[in-house]
Amino acid sequence: MTARGRQSARLDRRKFFGDPVLVGTIILLTLFLCLFILYPLATLLLDSVLVRQTQLYSVTALLQEEKTYYRADGQVADKDGDAIFALLSSPVEGLEDKLVPLYAKGGLFSRQATLKEAGNPLFLKVVNSRDRTVYLSVDDLLTVQSVPATYRANSRLIKKMDGIEPEDVCIQLNANQWTLDAFPRIFKDYTFNRALRNTLLLGAITGFGSLLIGLLFAYVDVYVHIRSRFAKKLFDVVSMLPVVSPPFVLSLSMILLFGRGGLITRKLLGIYDSDIYGLWGIVIVQTLTFFPVVYLMLKGLLKNIDPSMEEAARDMGASRWKVFMTVTLPLMLPGLGNAFLVTFIESVADFANPMIIGGSFDTLATTIYLRITGGTYDINGASAMAVVLLALTLCLFLIQKYILEAKTAATLTGKASRVRMLIEDRSVRYPLSLFCVLVSIFVVLMYIAVPFGALFKLWGRDYSLSTKWFAQMFREGGWKAFKDSFMLSLIASPVTALLSMIISYLVVKRKFHGKGFIEFVSMLAMAVPGTVLGVGFIRGFAGGVFRTGFLQSIYGTGLILVIVFVVRSLPVGTRSGISALRQIDKSIEESAYDLGAGSGKVFTSVTLPLIKDSFLSGLVTTFVRSITAISAVILLVTPRYLLITCRINEYAEKGEYGVACAYATVLIAITYAAILIMNAVIRRFGTSRTTGETK
Amino acid sequence: MAEKKKKGVRLEHISKIYQDPKTHVDFYAVNDVSLDIAPGSFITLLGPSGCGKTTTLRMIAGFESPDAGEIYLGGEPINALTPNKRDTAMVFQSYALFPHYNVFDNVAYGLKLRKVPKDEIQKRVSDILKLVELGGMEARMTNQLSGGQQQRVALARALVVEPGVLLFDEPLSNLDAKLRVQMRTEIRRIQQILGITAIYVTHDQSEAMSISDQIILMRQGVVAQMGTPTEIYYHPNSEFVADFIGECNFLEGVVEGKKDGFQVNVDGHLVDCATGRDTAAGEKCKVVVRPEAITIADTGLLPCKVELSCFMGSYQNYHVRVGNTLVKIADNCPVNKKVYNVGDSAFISFDRACAHLL
Structure with missing residues (x-):
């Protein structure tokens, strides 16, 4: 029985990779799930065992007239060529001097050096001994390395900025440490x-x-x-x-x-x-x-x-x-x-x-x-x-x-x-x-x-009637809150609905490695409390992915809120999509496939229309879940966006229940309207009308 | 139109291995099957459930990949092609019509994918719908159609793309008996008009015999016998084939002579067989005779005792005992014949051309 797993597996693989839409979708989906569900949770786990300590070091070694550079072994470097480390001493008692790589990977200037080419004025964030942040022009520091003449200018720059001596300026260096202390x-x-x-x-x-x-x-x-x-x-x-x-x-x-x-x-x-x-x-x-x-x-x-x-x-x-x-x-x-x-x-x-x-x-x-x-x-x-x-x-x-x-x-x-x-x-x-x-x-x-x-x-x-709470609501950013909440949820809902239909299609109708992974991770989000997800997103994206700055720009934007909405609603949509798809005879899609449609075409022309009801209700469920969500987004929302739910929480905490109720009333009205519209749409365009009962 | 399009199909040593979901033991669903199907012919894969016929069909369509061997369509190897890239069209058991499209859109689906111009789609769809006798039904939704009509739509949808080979996966098993007979002649008629290559999977032997040029009878993943319906019916190569293709009697005996056929000694009586497998004199064998080929009378070839006599309308059904063997007889048009009752003694006889030696 050695034939098994050879030819058919090889052929299946070739057929699979011959379908770029399918492969691309799966890869993108896997990336999305890893990045926005698994990665934040992994970061949490890492954070709880990895303590990040910051230690202060003086920058004087970098600014001295007679600079001494070192090799990795601590020996003084003779030639300019291997000058890659600087010996920094700390004003803090009990801390030993530290050799810091300058240009090597992970070194002090490694990233700055590449960024410099983009022409941005870059600064090294340093802290003075009074714990105030001082920005040292990196441009100047870098030129210091090769042209000693500009070195004075750099010195003057520091003095001018804060009226402090170079001796007072410190670099903050991070030291990661693995511990299980936190638990x-x-x-x-x-x-x-x-x-x-x-x-x-x-x-x-x-x-x-x-x-x-x-x-x-x-x-x-x-x-x-x-x-x-x-x-x-x-x-x-x-x-x-x-x-x-x-x-x-x-x-x-x-x-x-x-x-x-x-x-x-x-x-x-x-x-x-x-x-x-x-x-x-x-x-x-x-x-x-x-x-x-x-x-x-x-x-x-x-x-x-x-x-x-x-x-x-x-x-x-x-x-x-x-x-x-x-x-x-x-x-x-x-x-x-x-x-x-x-x-x-x-x-x-x-x-x-x-x-x-x-x-x-x-x-x-x-x-x-x-x-x-x-x-x-x-x-x-x-x-x-x-x-x-x-x-x-x-x-x-x-x-x-x-x-x-x-x-x-x-x-x-x-x-x-x-x-x-x-x-x-x-x-x-x-x-x-x-x-x-x-x-x-x-x-x-x-x-x-x-x-x-x-x-x-x-x-x-x-107990006399008045509209003053509504008036106060609109006076204090009510419109913006409704607009922001509404817009973000409106963006999140089609994305989630489509994504969950794609996931359910892949899970129910296709066979490939990693299918179990996709199903499990998208269902996993159901078990993750919003607060946990929120903390994970903060830890995972505040400094970019793995603190490399990658995707850092989404932090604090509406996009990250939309992503959280999507992740939070994905399991619900996927579950309904899966149960809807299980009802559909496999051969309907096979016949489309057989007649010459590729995966993408099969999905859009056959699968999606057949689970239209599920898609539509997913659309509304996501919308409702998003606009009423609070636990995760409250940790991620920035003053640029006002969300209704966060506003309600704010007012309720302050004890201003009138305004909180005004917000809640409008919110209930919005969600109720959304559901009414959905029911009307399903009744009008739903599959049940066109297909009736299938044999 | 079909003249230049029709393609032959060749299977070379195709095997497919599945794993038993409960015991996790591998087994061959299809085991070293080689076929050569001529362009324009109508082939039926026949066999009991689990014999590998559907798997074979699905391998040709591309839904399954063979574990060994190569499949050729019109001379080209197609093993690595996905179903949508293969020049095949399949008619499914459940019809698999798109419930969200009307009849026209269902049939036009494949043409639209092939980017056929709109007016040509219009023409070809209405032509093919006329051919399957559904002219004027274009705007109906599929759930407003009867089972037979749905079947015709499914057929039209597969035909309209003019595939190199047409695949049928038990297309009639969801229809009632009467409709099934009507549809199978219909399918045969259309196939003959278009001259298209067709591979048809069924477990119904009468369907297979009435519709096909060639029958491939499968059992446990291997081809048991391949031939025209007459060959398979009258000259089966095994008890399994003989039994599967229709009701059958097996008379045990010993070969005595091989002059112009075979002479077999059955219970001391000499029976003459026209055809049979290669046997030597003195060898034990079985004589295969179909129930309708046997006549019962007061005189004849072999003596028997009637154990069951039952009027069936078009024939009188007898179970008679010949020696130790139970023999079934279908005596056609019993009105003018003598009817034997249970317990009667009689003789059976049959033409030598109807006796086949196994």
Whole structure:
């Protein structure tokens, strides 16, 4: 059997490389994924183990009349030719003299020397002993090497600039050091430990809470006969709301309704010292945000359970409760675990809610954010924490994706054989549906509170209507925020939608090495909390890729924000694309291929039109996710761009809930409009209209 | 138009190895298959599922790469060409019509890729649609068509690009029985008009016999027998071929003489066979006789006992015992004949030309 792997592999390879569009796409895609997903995460890992120390050295050795150059071995160089090192001494006590290469690769002037040819005036960034940055003209320093006459001019330049002597001027030299100090350090750190404990506790409580409520909703929806059309409509609305809404809307309304000046706590109940900031505040908000996800997941599962199994148990004399405990629940167990982990990950990765309503209850995500933006700029600590957070979510994600999802699929496959007899029993129907309706009304109320928060003159005191918060919003850069958020999201959404369709096409329809890699990495982004990604991007691109300056220019621009949007939405789009493509018969694309279309043509003329629905919904999902995103971009946004979400966070932190609500109201309106437009477009141009049911 | 375009296909020692997904053991899906298909002929790859016929077809189309051997199309080696660069067109089992295009756009797809001028596309598409009897259906969406019509669109789409060879991958298996018969004559008619080379994959032996110039019967990756439908039906080279191509009786015996054919001793009675494999006198052998070639009467060649007698409409179906062998008989047009009942004793006989020795 030696023929295997020889000729066919060779031929397949030749055919594969004979398709430049395909090869090019795969290479570009791989580069994109490596650069913008793997690389930032790798940098984080590196940062947490690599300590970068800066040490000061005097530049006098470079500026002396009688310069002495050295060889690498420390011997004084005789000839001009091998003068490549300078011996620098440091004004700092305890630091030994250091031989610094001048022109060699990685040397003091190596990059400057090449840059000089471009004709830019270049300066060497040095620090004087009073820690002020001084720029030394490199042009002058370089000429010093060959023409001693200009050396004085250089000296004068320094004096003129800051009125300091050359002796005061120091070069900052970096010394990278590998250590594992960061991890033991943060594990001893009280703040970190508390944050870790908080995060796990929060994740667990939110996970269980969402699971319970979600399960109840799903059970009522699938098993119980609900007569009221209003209730059904209500469930639909509730299950759609978290998709549409920005992540922190519930936190805002929680404060409005139950905070110190809350409508319910103060006005209705007369409680003046209510404190919803902290664990329970977040738990309630997160549970209400995430349970609809669980509800939708479990609803799908419950529908797949064959009713005759339960009927068989009932027939043998089991009570309804007994059936649920012994048949339904065990069947759903992997699915429940799956849903729990998904919520857990979401909760752990959530940034906005703990930020707004957390008070002093810090989670990992917020602690990392504060480490970076706060006074103690502890990048090593933040990176190490980000690595811990990433490890946590990644483990859960892997368990969820590769163990529980497979188990869920294994126990509950196929369709129910017949229609389920819905529960008519009033003693079951009334309490269950009443509970669900109450929860739903509560959620809807919380969403309604937000626009009113923007319309009331002063929440808690003066409930007369006014537009002053909207006025203030537009006065303080509101338009720009909307424009920027809108534009950036608008750019990100087609890019993501197209990219995720291409990825799903490659994953489902093509065979090539590295396919698993592409699938895994694009799904990986789902497990990466936004905060971690944000820190990774800062560390990875602030000084260019690997601190070489490459791609440094994108840092601080809108482009990097767009890229973050793309990376954050990619898994969602890819997942829907993959499931859409799996439905499509392989031979449809093969026939196009066979008739003479190349890969690019097959994709644009056949694949893409066939998954148009998925593409369109990807377009809108990305748009909505991008415009409501906060956790990653808040770390990367610069004053050049104002983002709605960051503005809301800003105002909420300042306690100006009126403006925050005004922003949130407009944001909800935008996302809701986007979804309405999408539904209209899909109804008008969707594939279902043209293809109908396929045989 | 097809005269200058039609191409022959040659397979030289083609093998394809797959790995069993469960046991990870390699096995030959196609094992050292060599074929030479003349331009303009209609060839059928026939065999049970898993015999490698579809794999062979997909290797010709370019979707799979052979592990050994070379494929030639019109004399040119095409192993390294991707499917879109090969001068082949395939009709798929599931038709694989583009659901987002109407009939016209589906058929015109290949022509557009070949940058054919617009008015010529218009003409060629409507010509080919007339040929497949779908004239005037250009604007229909494919999901508004019946299964047979979809099949015709798929055929038109493949034909319109005037491929060097037309490939069919079980194109009729999704149609109901009646339509299947109608479509296969249709396919044959069109192939004859255009004179195009066609390679047709099916597991239905009646389809294969009715449609093809040559049948290639495959089994477990190797060619079991190759020949015209008559050759394969009446002169099978193995029990497998004989059995696969239609209902068959095997009478065990010993070769006694080789004068103008073979004389075989079956249960003490001498049976005369016109054809057969090369055997020596005294060798054990089997005589292959088709059920419809056997007649049952009160006198005849071999004595038998009736075990089943069943009226089937066009024929009377008997199962009779000859010695230890069960023999199936399809006695055509039973109206005017004597009908034997279970338990009756009778004789069977058959023409020597219908007896083939294995």
